[in-house]
Amino acid sequence: MDTMRAxxxxxxxxxxxxxxxxxxxxxxxxxxxxxxxxxxALNHLDLWVRRGLPIExxxxxxxxxxxxxxxxxxxxxxxxxxxxxxxxVDPSLGYDEFYERxxxxxxxxxxxxxxxxxxxxxxxxxxxxVPAENCVQLPNGVSFExxxxxxxxxxxxxxxxxxxxxxxxxxxxxxxGGSGGVSTLxxxxxxHAGARVHAVTSGADNVARxxxxxxxxxxxxxxxxxxxxxxxxxxRRGVDLAIDSVGEAMWESVLRSLAVxxxxxxxxxTTGPRVTAxxxxxxxxxxxxxxxxxxxxxxxRRAMQLxxxxxxxxxxxxxxxxxxxRRAHExxxxxxxxxxxVIRPDA
Numbered sequence: 001m002d003t004m005r006a007x008x009x010x011x012x013x014x015x016x017x018x019x020x021x022x023x024x025x026x027x028x029x030x031x032x033x034x035x036x037x038x039x040x041a042l043n044h045l046d047l048w049v050r051r052g053l054p055i056e057x058x059x060x061x062x063x064x065x066x067x068x069x070x071x072x073x074x075x076x077x078x079x080x081x082x083x084x085x086x087x088x089v090d091p092s093l094g095y096d097e098f099y100e101r102x103x104x105x106x107x108x109x110x111x112x113x114x115x116x117x118x119x120x121x122x123x124x125x126x127x128x129x130v131p132a133e134n135c136v137q138l139p140n141g142v143s144f145e146x147x148x149x150x151x152x153x154x155x156x157x158x159x160x161x162x163x164x165x166x167x168x169x170x171x172x173x174x175x176x177g178g179s180g181g182v183s184t185l186x187x188x189x190x191x192h193a194g195a196r197v198h199a200v201t202s203g204a205d206n207v208a209r210x211x212x213x214x215x216x217x218x219x220x221x222x223x224x225x226x227x228x229x230x231x232x233x234x235x236r237r238g239v240d241l242a243i244d245s246v247g248e249a250m251w252e253s254v255l256r257s258l259a260v261x262x263x264x265x266x267x268x269x270t271t272g273p274r275v276t277a278x279x280x281x282x283x284x285x286x287x288x289x290x291x292x293x294x295x296x297x298x299x300x301r302r303a304m305q306l307x308x309x310x311x312x313x314x315x316x317x318x319x320x321x322x323x324x325x326r327r328a329h330e331x332x333x334x335x336x337x338x339x340x341x342v343i344r345p346d347a
Contacts, residue, residue: 006022006124008023019326027075027129031077032131033132034073034075034128036069036072039067039344040067040148042066062122062124066152082132088147092115095113115294146313148342149340153181154307155294156182160182160265160267161193162189163299173239176242176254178201179201191214198218217229221250239258241262242265243267244267245266245269247269248274252277314339319344322343
C-alpha cells in the first residue's frame with residue numbers, strides 16, 4: 001500500500017496530540033481528484049477541531065482547510081487532462097445546498113454544510129482527495145503559498161464585507177482582530193471596494209502593518225480608548241459597517257463604534273461566544289446585527305480572483321515544514337501571529 005506523511009491527531013486535546021506519521025495514501029473516487037499538496041495554511045478552525053467540536057469528523061484526523069497543489073490522479077468521471085494542473089481548493093462542501101436553496105423549509109439542515117479539513121481529512125499531508133468541482137485553476141504567477149494562505153480567509157472576508165455587509169463605495173468600515181488571517185483580507189477587500197477603513201489590533205507593530213495593508217486608521221486596543229479615537233476620526237459619527245471576529249471581549253465597543261443605521265457582521269468569536277449588549281445602542285441607533293460564515297462557490301471564485309489579480313494578498317507570517325505542524329498549532333494558539341502560518345509538506 002502506498003503511504004504518505006501527514007500531520008494527524010488520534011484524539012482531541014492540546015497541541016501535543018498532533019503528530020506526523022505515515023498514513024495510507026487516499027484514492028480518488030468518482031468525481032474526485034488526488035492532489036499533491038504543495039502548501040497548506042492553518043486557521044483558528046484547525047485549533048477548534050483539534051480541541052474538539054460537536055461534529056462528526058474523521059479520526060485519526062488530518063486537518064487543513066486551506067490547500068493548494070497539483071492534481072496528481074483523477075477518479076472515475078473526471079477528465080484525465082486535469083492531471084498536472086495547479087489548483088487551489090474551495091474547502092466548502094454543500095454550501096449552496098445548505099444556505100442558498102429557496103425551498104429548504106424544514107430541511108434546512110439537510111444536506112449538512114461540511115468543510116474539507118473539518119468534517120473530512122484536509123491538506124496537512126503530502127496528498128489529499130477532494131471533489132474535482134472544488135478545484136480552481138491557479139495562474140502560473142501565483143505561488144502555492146500565496147493561494148493557500150488566502151483561500152478560506154479570502155472567501156470569508158468577501159462574504160462578510162460584500163455578501164452580508166453590503167458595503168457600498170464611500171462607506172466607512174471597522175475591522176476588529178486586525179492581525180488575523182480573515183481580518184487582514186477584510187481590510188484589503190473593503191479598501192478595494194472604496195471604503196474608508198478603520199482597524200483594531202494590539203501592538204504598535206501590528207498597527208503599522210495594517211496601515212501598510214490599506215487601513216486609513218489603525219488603533220491599538222491596548223493603548224487607550226480606541227472607540228473614542230475612532231469617533232474623533234469619523235467626526236463623532238461612527239462607522240457604517242463593522243466586521244467582527246473577536247466576540248465577547250469587544251462586542252459592546254463594536255456596537256458603540258457604529259453610526260446611526262449601522263450594521264455589524266459577526267463571523268467569529270475568538271475571545272468567546274457569550275456577549276452582553278446595551279440594547280439602547282441597538283434600538284436607538286437602529287442597528288442591524290448579521291451573521292456570516294465562509295461563502296458560496298461563486299463568492300469563493302470572486303474572492304480568489306482578487307488574489308489572482310493582485311488586488312489583495314494574504315500576509316504570511318511564516319512558512320514551516322510538515323514536521324513543525326505541532327509547533328504551528330502552538331504558535332497560532334499563543335497569539336502574536338500576523339496573517340497566516342503556511343505548511344509545506346514537501347519541505
